[in-house]
Amino acid sequence: MELHPHTEALGGLIGTWRGRGHGSYPTIDDFDYADEWVFSHSGKPFVGFVQRTRMNDEPRHTESGYLRSPGPGLLEIVAALPTGQAESGTGSFRVEDDQTLVLSTDATVTNTPSAKTVARIVRSFRLRGDRLDVETFMDAVGQGLTRHLVAALERVPSP
Numbered sequence: 551m552e553l554h555p556h557t558e559a560l561g562g563l564i565g566t567w568r569g570r571g572h573g574s575y576p577t578i579d580d581f582d583y584a585d586e587w588v589f590s591h592s593g594k595p596f597v598g599f600v601q602r603t604r605m606n607d608e609p610r611h612t613e614s615g616y617l618r619s620p621g622p623g624l625l626e627i628v629a630a631l632p633t634g635q636a637e638s639g640t641g642s643f644r645v646e647d648d649q650t651l652v653l654s655t656d657a658t659v660t661n662t663p664s665a666k667t668v669a670r671i672v673r674s675f676r677l678r679g680d681r682l683d684v685e686t687f688m689d690a691v692g693q694g695l696t697r698h699l700v701a702a703l704e705r706v707p708s709p
């Protein structure tokens with residue numbers, strides 16, 4: 551199935567990506583994790599994603615959402631996090647040096663009553679060939695915008 555014309559430039563993302571990530575934040579100890587992202591599309595002007603992580607071989611953070619494209623080069627993100635956050639924001643994508651697809655999003659966050667408070671999530675995805683680099687910054691628990699995650703993934707060949 552062909553991608554919607556608005557999301558055509560995101561075609562390289564579609565599929566499964568696996569790799570390793572490193573996490574940090576001023577309020578917690580650093581940690582490493584196994585990371586998996588699955589991006590999919592249905593011909594509509596959005597790309598769906600599901601992230602699953604593991605630490606010490608146990609399931610940890612997971613999330614799912616959509617990268618919507620309301621127009622050429624424009625991006626919106628909507629995502630749900632089991633830690634009690636709903637993320638909604640805007641972004642953009644562009645191709646750098648003819649070979650690197652760069653996506654970035656900047657979102658405000660609604661928190662459930664018992665969740666730790668996250669005010670803002672800023673993400674970047676850099677896709678070059680079969681390598682995907684993902685970075686996540688957050689303004690959480692009053693710390694200001696600070697990096698929480700950095701991960702390097704490789705495309706899992708489709709069977």
Ligand code: HEM
Pocket residue numbers: 573575577578579581583603604605610611631633635666667668671686688690691698699
């Ligand atoms: C946008 C996505 C994410 C958000 C908004 C988020 C948010 C947070 C927040 C608010 C905290 C608490 C900080 C504190 O207690 O001061 C935290 C801690 C933590 N996060 Fe994330 N996180 C995200 C993704 C991830 C991912 C992908 C992992 C990978 C395993 C992860 C692993 C952890 C760990 C291990 C801690 C510290 C221990 C704990 O509270 O469980 N987070 N995160």
